[in-house]
Amino acid sequence: MIEATALPVAKACNAFDVSKQAFYKWQKREPKLNIDSKVLGTMRQIALEFTKYGYRRMTKQLHRQGQQVNHKKVYRLMKENNLLVKRKKFRPITTQSGHGLEVYPNLAKDLVTTKLNQLWVSDITYIYLPLGFAYLAAILDIFSRKCVWVVSWKEY
Numbered sequence: 001m002i003e004a005t006a007l008p009v010a011k012a013c014n015a016f017d018v019s020k021q022a023f024y025k026w027q028k029r030e031p032k033l034n035i036d037s038k039v040l041g042t043m044r045q046i047a048l049e050f051t052k053y054g055y056r057r058m059t060k061q062l063h064r065q066g067q068q069v070n071h072k073k074v075y076r077l078m079k080e081n082n083l084l085v086k087r088k089k090f091r092p093i094t095t096q097s098g099h100g101l102e103v104y105p106n107l108a109k110d111l112v113t114t115k116l117n118q119l120w121v122s123d124i125t126y127i128y129l130p131l132g133f134a135y136l137a138a139i140l141d142i143f144s145r146k147c148v149w150v151v152s153w154k155e156y
Helices: 009-016 020-028 032-049 055-064 071-080
Strands: 120-129 132-141 146-155
Touching (some): 009 020
């Protein structure tokens, strides 16, 4: 607030090239911290009710509740207050069991191995890397429990 001994409002506004209307509007505004704390309180309530909401959904929910707030501010407040949700990571599908093809019986179920190279088994898995996935396939000899063959490839 400007004290009574200061410059008249008209002279001060002329000096800073600001209209008197803008000065009085600025004088009556709410401090930014109060606005942020109000929005943050509402955001915490929404986050408790909807635990999977990211900043985009949070912004839309705030708009539905009548609060005019920018998505960038919502993101900043959520980041500063640890309200951001971790993204669900993509998991590639390696087994497709929902098909109409014939399912063959497990012939190795009751087989007792007595020598090398009598029964080999294989499997495939994937390893998540920052740039994508690396797939790993291995073939094992059941009798010796040793790896017969390994192959890996990357898919970026």
